[in-house]
Amino acid sequence: MGRHSCSVKPKLRKGLWSPEEDEKLLKYITRFGVGCWSSVPKLAGLQRCGKSCRLRWINYLRPDVKRGTFSQQEENIILDLHQVLGNRWAQIASQLPGRTDNEIKNFWNSCLKKKLMKQGIDPNTHKPITNINTCVKENKIQFLEKPSKFVPSSSSLETGSIRDTILSKSVRDPLFLVEFGSGINPIGYTSNILTHYHQTNYETSLPNLASLDHQTADFSDLSGSKMTINSFMMNEGRDSSSTTNSSNMNTSLSAGFQPMRFEGEMYQLNGVDAKYEQACLGQWQLHMHDVQVNNASDFSIYSMGSLPGEYMTDVFHCIRYD
DNA sequence: AAAAACTGCAACCGCCAGATA
DNA sequence: CTATCTGGCGGTTGCAGTTTT
Structure with a gap:
């Protein structure tokens, strides 16, 4: 059907990306830009599926990706937006330049959620538990x-x-x-x-x-x-x-x-x-x-x-x- | 010092919607 | 109209490092 999964294809690497793989992908994107992800692995010489390449680029290799701890201001924005948008991480990420949806999601699940609960606030509703x-x-x-x-x-x-x-x-x-x-x-x-x-x-x-x-x-x-x-x-x-x-x-x-x-x-x-x-x-x-x-x-x-x-x-x- | 438990995070999975053949 | 492809998204998993026992 219309769905696909990269894991179905044999011989494809999975798991953490090596520095060599990163370099290949970075070189390819730098030279040819972002286009059709399904063709990237072949053209870049990677044993990865296109989806995996896309994710690696978006979440890690992209030059404007901002890493490191979230500032108090960013934290406040996430809390405010989550109250309105819920788990729409991509939409929340669009309001935080340099932050990816994955990063925000992880930050939420590992930190903010617990923080709210400690304050007696239901992280889903943002109301008292x-x-x-x-x-x-x-x-x-x-x-x-x-x-x-x-x-x-x-x-x-x-x-x-x-x-x-x-x-x-x-x-x-x-x-x-x-x-x-x-x-x-x-x-x-x-x-x-x-x-x-x-x-x-x-x-x-x-x-x-x-x-x-x-x-x-x-x-x-x-x-x-x-x-x-x-x-x-x-x-x-x-x-x-x-x-x-x-x-x-x-x-x-x-x-x-x-x-x-x-x-x-x-x-x-x-x-x-x-x-x-x-x-x-x-x-x-x-x-x-x-x-x-x-x-x-x-x-x-x-x-x-x-x-x-x-x-x-x-x-x-x-x-x-x- | 070693094992177990915990934590953070990168990456994967499955689903969906839109585009295209 | 249907089937297929593709990118995007949110949920989940599993690894590696850290902390606790």
């Missing part, structure tokens, strides 16, 4: 039937079940769920949950754990249920340096940060206050991880919003995959 409603609809998760041993705070859970609360809340953090593999008893299980609270605009973002300020706090309720939260504070990917004191929760941040000042209650755990003074100038994130659930199937964390009296609630619920 899937919310719990989708997970529930797709039967990816299942709520434990066992009720919480914690008494939910009246402020956030006064109406409906915890499940309802979770389903109705707008999910800001793609990893706000405590997840357990099938067969794992959540009681006594230490997860590596990561969550965050984004002060300024509630955008979702996965934490960059490269630079963190760390502190640990233990909490327990009246029934003796305990959890340990190691919290990290960072400032939007910038290097951070801080000193924290878990007893008085005063935090000072310097080096690479916009100055931060703490002046208010940070969060409250199931009625147990964690007198964690906070507030800030500029963007910041709070990450919590290593949440150890000793005796609870769910718990909640309350964070204070940027406006007086504004509270944000994160409800965590132990979930089991089946």
